[in-house]
Amino acid sequence: xxxxxxxxxxxxxxxxxxxxxxxxxxxxxxxxxxxxxxxxxxxxxxxxxxxxxxxxxxxxxxxxxxxxxxxxxxxxxxxxxxxxxxxxxxxxxxxxxxxxxxxxxxxxxxxxxxxxxxxxxxxxxxxxxxxxxxxxxxxxxxxxxxxxxxxxxxxxxxxxxxxxxxxxxxxxxxxxxxxxxxxxxxxxxxxxxxxxxxxxxxxxxxxxxxxxxxxxxxxxxxxxxxxxxxxxxxxxxxxxxxxxxxxxxxxxxxxxxxxxxxx
Numbered sequence: 505x506x507x508x509x510x511x512x513x514x515x516x517x518x519x520x521x522x523x524x525x526x527x528x529x530x531x532x533x534x535x536x537x538x539x540x541x542x543x544x545x546x547x548x549x550x551x552x553x554x555x556x557x558x559x560x561x562x563x564x565x566x567x568x569x570x571x572x573x574x575x576x577x578x579x580x581x582x583x584x585x586x587x588x589x590x591x592x593x594x595x596x597x598x599x600x601x602x603x604x605x606x607x608x609x610x611x612x613x614x615x616x617x618x619x620x621x622x623x624x625x626x627x628x629x630x631x632x633x634x635x636x637x638x639x640x641x642x643x644x645x646x647x648x649x650x651x652x653x654x655x656x657x658x659x660x661x662x663x664x665x666x667x668x669x670x671x672x673x674x675x676x677x678x679x680x681x682x683x684x685x686x687x688x689x690x691x692x693x694x695x696x697x698x699x700x701x702x703x704x705x706x707x708x709x710x711x712x713x714x715x716x717x718x719x720x721x722x723x724x725x726x727x728x729x730x731x732x733x734x735x736x737x738x739x740x741x742x743x744x745x746x747x748x749x750x751x752x753x754x755x756x757x758x759x760x761x762x763x764x765x766x767x
Contacts, residue, residue, distance in 0.1 A: 553584045553756055556732070558720055560593035561650075561666065562643040563728040564618045565743060567674045568625055570667065572746050580753060588654065588662050589716040590647040593728050597681075598641055611635045631677035640673065640681030644713070649686050651716070652709035656699040664693055 557573065559566035576584065594600060602610045605617075615635040622628045631638075646669050654662045668689050672678040678685055690696050703709045719725075723736045731740035733752050740748065 555586045556589050558589045558591045558725050560643050560728040561646045562594035566728050567670050569729050591720045594643040629675045633677035638677050638679050640679050642681050651712040652703045655703045
C-alpha cells in the first residue's frame with residue numbers, strides 16, 4: 505500500500521504505467537520532491553536512469569498506476585530522473601468511445617469498463633459521473649497545460665498538477681477538458697504566472713507536446729500506460745507488474761554501460 509498526496513492525501517493499491525529508460529553518467533546535485541511536497545537532495549555519483557513516462561490523463565490505467573510512480577520515486581530516489589510525456593489516446597474522446605463502444609450506450613458501457621478495471625484496486629475511486637454524465641471531449645487541453653508547467657516550473661510542479669487533474673476527473677467527477685477548470689486547478693496550486701501564459705501563447709507548450717507525440721511514434725508507444733526501456737530496446741505496455749519494471753531498472757543500474765548488439 506502506498507500513500508500519495510499533493511495537498512490531497514489518499515491511499516492507493518499498486519498497479520502499472522507507461523515509460524522510457526535511458527542511461528546518463530554525470531555528477532550533479534539531484535533534487536526530488538515526493539508527492540507530499542517534501543524536497544529531498546542527493547548527489548548523483550552513479551549512472552542515472554532517465555525515465556520518459558508516457559500517459560494520457562484520461563486513461564484509467566494511468567490513474568490506477570499512480571502509486572507505482574510514487575513507489576519508483578521512493579525506491580530509486582537520487583538514481584532516476586522521470587520526465588513526464590503524453591500520448592494521444594483520448595484526444596478525440598467522444599469519437600473514440602462511440603466508435604469502440606457504440607453510439608447508443610457507448611459512454612455508459614465504457615464507464616462500466618472503467619469501473620471494472622479499477623475494481624480490483626480497493627483504494628482507487630471512480631466517480632459515478634465519469635463518462636456517464638461528465639464527458640471530456642479531449643485530454644489534449646490538459647496535456648498542453650502540463651507541458652507548459654514543465655517548461656516554466658519544477659518537476660514537482662508537473663507531478664502535482666498531473667495528479668490534481670486526475671483526481672479532479674476520476675475521483676471528483678469534473679470535466680478536465682474544460683480549459684476554465686484546468687486554469688482554476690493551476691491557480692489553486694499557485695502555478696499560474698506570466699511565464700506560464702507566455703509559453704502557452706507563443707507556441708512553446710504546443711511545440712513540446714508535439715515533440716512528445718513524435719517521440720512516441722518513433723519509439724512505438726502504442727498506448728497508456730507503456731514502459732519503453734533501455735533506449736527503446738524493450739517495450740512494456742499495459743498492466744505490467746512493478747517487480748518486472750524494478751528488475752529492469754536494477755539490471756541497468758548494475759550494467760550501465762551495457763549496449764545491445766545491432767546488425
